[in-house]
Amino acid sequence: MLGGGPRDARRTERYLDGLMEAEERGVAEVPMDLDIDPAVVLAARQLRAELIRAHPSFRFEEGLAARLARTAGRMKVGLSAAEPAEQVLGRTAPAPIAPFRAPGVAASAGLASAGLAAAHERLGTPAAGMRTLPAFATRTPRPLIVGGVGVASAAISIGAVYVAWRWSRAPHTPMVRAVRAARAGRGHASGHGRRAGVLYGILGAMS
Amino acid sequence: MSRTVFGTSKDAARPAHLDRDRGLVEAARSAPACFDALYRKYLAQVYSYAFYELRDHHAAEDATERVFMQALIGLPHFEERADSFVGAGSSGEVPADASTFRVWLFRIARNVVANERRRDRRRPVTPLEDAQGLAAADDVVEAAAAREAGSTAWQAVARLPEDRRRAVVLRFVDEMSTAEIAEVLGRSEGAVRVLLHRALRSVAADLRGRLS
Numbered sequence: 001m002l003g004g005g006p007r008d009a010r011r012t013e014r015y016l017d018g019l020m021e022a023e024e025r026g027v028a029e030v031p032m033d034l035d036i037d038p039a040v041v042l043a044a045r046q047l048r049a050e051l052i053r054a055h056p057s058f059r060f061e062e063g064l065a066a067r068l069a070r071t072a073g074r075m076k077v078g079l080s081a082a083e084p085a086e087q088v089l090g091r092t093a094p095a096p097i098a099p100f101r102a103p104g105v106a107a108s109a110g111l112a113s114a115g116l117a118a119a120h121e122r123l124g125t126p127a128a129g130m131r132t133l134p135a136f137a138t139r140t141p142r143p144l145i146v147g148g149v150g151v152a153s154a155a156i157s158i159g160a161v162y163v164a165w166r167w168s169r170a171p172h173t174p175m176v177r178a179v180r181a182a183r184a185g186r187g188h189a190s191g192h193g194r195r196a197g198v199l200y201g202i203l204g205a206m207s
Numbered sequence: 208m209s210r211t212v213f214g215t216s217k218d219a220a221r222p223a224h225l226d227r228d229r230g231l232v233e234a235a236r237s238a239p240a241c242f243d244a245l246y247r248k249y250l251a252q253v254y255s256y257a258f259y260e261l262r263d264h265h266a267a268e269d270a271t272e273r274v275f276m277q278a279l280i281g282l283p284h285f286e287e288r289a290d291s292f293v294g295a296g297s298s299g300e301v302p303a304d305a306s307t308f309r310v311w312l313f314r315i316a317r318n319v320v321a322n323e324r325r326r327d328r329r330r331p332v333t334p335l336e337d338a339q340g341l342a343a344a345d346d347v348v349e350a351a352a353a354r355e356a357g358s359t360a361w362q363a364v365a366r367l368p369e370d371r372r373r374a375v376v377l378r379f380v381d382e383m384s385t386a387e388i389a390e391v392l393g394r395s396e397g398a399v400r401v402l403l404h405r406a407l408r409s410v411a412a413d414l415r416g417r418l419s
Binding site (some may be wrong): 005006008009010012013016019020030037039040042043044047048050051052053054055056060061064065066067069071072073075076 | 238239240242243246247250251252254255259267268271272275276279281346360361364375376378379380381382384385388397401402403404407408410411412415
């Protein structure tokens with residue numbers, strides 16, 4: 001068989017069907033017509049073995065899943081399905097960061113509009129739908145930064161208050177008084193030292 | 208997965224196999240978040256099709272994203288056609304794995320890829336290399352040999368005319384039936400059959416020439 005007519009094409013198709021079925025069943029024998037071109041058989045086997053199915057990266061898969069989930073959430077509440085361009089193009093925009101906030105925090109911080117509030121109620125927990133959280137739970141990079149700065153500032157303030165408190169509540173042993181008196185004596189050389197000496201004097205008198 | 212019903216096709220006496228994805232499609236229609244199941248099921252197939260057509264990893268990812276976005280948004284307008292495969296297959300029977308959703312999805316993919324190629328025509332095309340690195344990762348020689356053989360086969364396919372190459376990819380990579388390929392490409396089944404047959408003969412001649 002060397003032609004390219006419909007009859008030969010049917011033979012080839014039957015062979016390809018048999019080839020796929022044999023692979024599915026894990027059988028080596030593939031039924032074929034006797035007058036099929038052996039070169040076609042060889043080419044089909046080689047292509048079947050070498051043209052493999054590719055898979056995108058895990059990061060791309062999960063990123064696109066998150067974007068589809070956001071689109072699905074908007075469709076459900078009747079909003080426009082279109083996303084901002086920087087979010088649609090997954091390669092130019094980074095994949096959404098997995099939210100580390102509790103659902104309650106997300107609800108209180110992220111729900112800015114009534115539409116999104118309704119979306120949150122309808123979607124419920126992420127496990128009920130797709131494996132990712134809805135958009136309003138993931139799109140919070142700036143509040144996280146602002147909150148982090150606030151927490152750091154508060155921690156520094158609390159630390160300073162604690163050190164001052166510890167200083168004022170130092171044990172009033174004779175040794176401590178002697179050390180303070182010695183420091184006060186060394187500090188008289190400068191104005192700052194004088195002020196410190198006055199302070200130590202007051203503290204010593206109070207103790 | 209396919210369900211057989213009677214009386215829904217043009218020929219009432221003939222059983223028509225409904226879309227094997229019908230359950231998933233209906234779930235996604237009522238709750239768009241359930242589209243995730245269809246996405247996970249067909250991601251590799253759509254990506255592979257785009258990858259073999261565009262020969263670029265990033266372009267294939269962009270195309271894949273557009274395909275699934277369009278599919279999700281257009282799902283309410285998707286109409287299952289249970290009788291679209293009547294008369295399909297080499298023996299004239301309805302293929303048991305006929306999936307009208309898959310055909311619909313790949314039609315979107317075909318359009319997206321065509322648009323992508325049109326838009327990026329000026330961009331240089333890099334050779335397809337990543338898809339062939341399938342041998343054992345710890346055997347460098349074997350991996351190189353497999354890569355070379357794979358690239359040889361792919362180069363033979365890449366030299367085919369566009370319609371033949373597309374049919375080969377849909378047949379061998381995405382494992383579609385002739386009827387499904389015909390639906391995706393908008394050709395008759397007979398035309399697809401001949402396309403595949405001629406493509407295989409061309410590949411065989413190409414490989415033979417390389418060996419000699």
